[in-house]
Every structure is written in C-alpha cells, then in structure tokens.
C-alpha cells in the first residue's frame with residue numbers, strides 16, 4: 001500500500017512537473033504584448049531621456065529593468081499615418097493612409113484603414129491572442145474602420161484627436177487651449193461601436209484608460225493577449241485628473257506626463273502581481289514628436305531639431321523603451337535603429353503568427369537585437385511627409401532631399417538640389433550640413449532612395465474623402 005501511494009505520489013509529481021514545464025514552454029512561446037503609445041510626446045520629455053523637471057519614476061524604472069532605445073523612429077510626424085504604420089507594419093504610402101492635402105483624418109472624413117490591410121490585431125488574433133485597444137485610434141471613426149472591425153475584441157477610447165469637434169462658441173484662436181475646459185471639445189468616448197459619453201470627460205481620460213487596461217490584463221492573465229494602449233495625451237488640449245493637478249515643476253504639461261507615468265506604473269505592477277512580467281513584452285513610445293507651436297503646452301524634443309509635423313529628428317525620433325524581464329537584459333541602452341513598424345513584425349513573429357508575405361512589409365524582426373543575440377537588421381529609415389520622400393537615413397547618415405522648417409510656422413517646402421547631409425551619430429541635432437565634404441555619401445544615399453522608390457506603389461489616399469452633407 002505504502003509502495004503504491006509512493007509510486008502514485010511520484011507519478012503525480014512527475015505529471016505536475018511536466019505540466020509546469022510544458023506550460024512554461026507554451027507561455028514562453030507566446031509572450032503577451034503590450035504597446036503603450038503616447039500622442040505628441042517629445043524625445044526629451046522623460047526623466048530617463050534627460051528632462052530636468054518632469055518626474056517619471058515608473059518609466060525610469062521601466063528603463064532600468066529593460067532597454068532604452070535612443071534611435072527609434074515613428075513612420076510619420078503626424079498622428080494618422082504614424083498609427084497606420086504601427087498597425088500595418090507598412091509605410092503609410094503603401095496603405096493610402098497619408099495625403100499631401102489633409103495630413104490626418106478628421107471627424108468629417110469618410111475614409112479609414114483599408115480592409116485589405118492585415119492589422120497588428122488581426123495577425124495577433126489569428127495567432128490565438130485576446131486583443132484590446134484602449135485609447136486614441138485615429139484610423140477612421142466610421143463603423144467599418146473602428147478597432148472592433150479590425151481585429152480587436154474590444155475598444156474603449158476617443159476615436160480621433162482630443163482637439164477635434166471644437167464647439168463653435170468656445171473661445172477663438174488658441175485661448176481655448178491655454179485654459180482648456182472639457183466642454184470646448186465634444187469628442188466622443190466610445191465603447192466598441194457605440195458612443196458611451198459625449199463630450200468625453202478628458203480630465204479623467206488617462207485614469208480611465210489605465211483602469212480599462214488593468215482590467216483587460218487581469219481578465220486575460222491565463223491566455224496570451226495583445227493590449228494596444230494609445231493615450232490621447234499629451235496632445236493638446238491638456239487635461240489631467242485632480243490627483244495630478246499642480247504636481248509637476250514643469251506645469252500643466254508636466255502634470256499630464258506624470259499621470260501617464262503613473263499609468264505605466266499601474267500596467268507594469270499588474271503584470272508583476274499576476275506573475276506575467278517574465279512573459280510579457282511591453283513597449284513604450286509615441287506617434288510623433290512634440291507640437292512646438294503650442295509653446296509650454298507642447299513637449300520638448302531635447303537635443304533634436306524641430307518637432308511634430310517635420311521630418312527633422314524632433315518630428316519622428318521617439319523616446320522608446322522595451323521591457324521584458326528575464327529576456328531583455330536590464331539597463332541596456334541601444335543606439336541601434338528601429339521603427340514602430342518593427343514592433344508589428346517583431347510581435348507577430350514572437351506570437352508565432354503570420355507576417356503577410358503577399359505585400360511589402362516594412363517592419364523588421366528586432367527579436368535578436370532585443371535579446372542581445374544579434375544586431376538590428378534595420379539599416380535605413382525613410383522620412384515621408386504625405387507621399388513625398390523628404391529624407392533618408394542609412395547608418396549614421398541622413399540626407400534631406402526636401403525640408404520644411406516647422407509644422408505651422410514656416411510651411412515653405414524647400415527642395416534641395418544637393419541634399420543637406422548630417423552625420424546623426426556626431427550631430428543628432430542636425431546642425432552642421434556636411435554635404436560638401438561628403439559627395440560620395442550623397443551618391444550612396446541617393447542610390448538607396450532610388451532603390452526604395454522602386455518598391456513603392458502608392459495606394460489611393462484614404463485621407464482626402466469627406467462625408468457628403
């Protein structure tokens with residue numbers, strides 16, 4: 001009897017151990033993916049990226065436990081095309097999610113993300129993931145374009161920018177931004193396909209997005225999940241909850257960032273509490289650089305030149321963190337190249353999903369780089385404004401074929417017969433044009449641009465059509 005029970009015990013132990021190890025393998029095979037995406041956050045706006053008075057202890061801890069990427073780019077300097085690139089892994093010109101006349105989608109737009117695109121969420125869902133989008137979508141607000149019709153199981157958020165739908169009797173000009181009141185913008189807050197609240201109470205929006213994200217993680221702790229958390233802020237108008245009023249030395253903008261920092265802390269702590277931290281990769285980045293014309297209500301690009309709306313570094317290089325304890329070595333800082341489109345390809349690959357092969361996908365797999373096993377496969381970065389290839393980066397060098405100084409200041413487009421050339425490793429602020437001294441580099445970059453152009457078959461723009469009245 002004793003022998004029998006011992007044998008039984010041994011068998012049960014073996015079975016349990018086998019189950020645990022199989023569970024571990026399955027879990028490791030399918031890491032959860034969380035993408036936290038800010039709106040108009042500057043390269044210099046976080047403590048861990050050098051801001052002297054904005055306090056971001058949770059993001060600083062995320063950087064200390066994970067990896068800081070110092071040369072990571074979005075695919076556009078404005079919202080809609082940038083988000084389209086993250087959601088499709090493709091340059092916006094390939095999906096038609098850009099335009100030379102209307103740079104983003106508006107509440108009167110009739111277009112949105114084409115059904116033919118394989119969205120990030122669709123690919124993750126096919127790989128067996130639960131999916132949720134919480135926050136700003138901005139890839140079309142009509143039903144067929146909303147997240148739940150594009151691969152997400154659920155959606156909670158403001159479907160476009162928080163400064164749209166401004167009411168007619170709000171103060172004119174920028175006065176309504178300097179002293180923002182919720183009722184000046186009647187933006188909807190949506191739950192799946194329905195409007196849940198209008199105007200959205202933006203003072204509590206970061207807190208409510210966070211609660212939604214935490215609840216999604218908790219509900220899905222036993223199965224693989226993909227959480228896309230695109231914050232509506234710090235895009236103007238700036239709002240924060242009572243708890244963060246007047247807390248930052250940086251003023252209102254600082255309060256907003258510090259609430260987002262708190263939010264990141266909540267998400268990471270929820271993962272730790274549910275013992276999911278070793279099995280979840282979390283990305284933190286932004287759609288484009290700071291909206292500088294809004295002065296102290298816009299952020300800072302730090303040492304980079306210019307901001308949102310431009311193809312200078314400040315418009316498209318983002319403060320980026322990747323966190324995956326046990327897999328990404330703590331405290332790494334990487335100056336290797338990456339883009340938000342690579343988050344698409346990397347995540348789908350890690351999920352065991354299918355990156356489309358019937359079309360050009362611009363994202364590359366950064367898994368080896370994240371694990372410290374190989375270099376980033378990305379060698380080039382393309383800087384588009386609408387359908388125009390304004391500049392190209394190859395290695396350390398960036399050539400500008402065209403420039404525009406700022407988003408709403410000097411709108412003049414300057415075409416350079418000889419491109420302006422900068423060595424971004426020596427001169428990240430793009431101050432010293434060294435074209436004259438490096439004619440051979442100019443030739444190389446022109447050739448690279450030509451080779452890239454051959455791969456482009458522009459899709460019809462989805463941003464130009466409006467809802468007929």
Ligand code: MG
Pocket residue numbers: 039040078079235287288
């Ligand atoms: Mg933006």
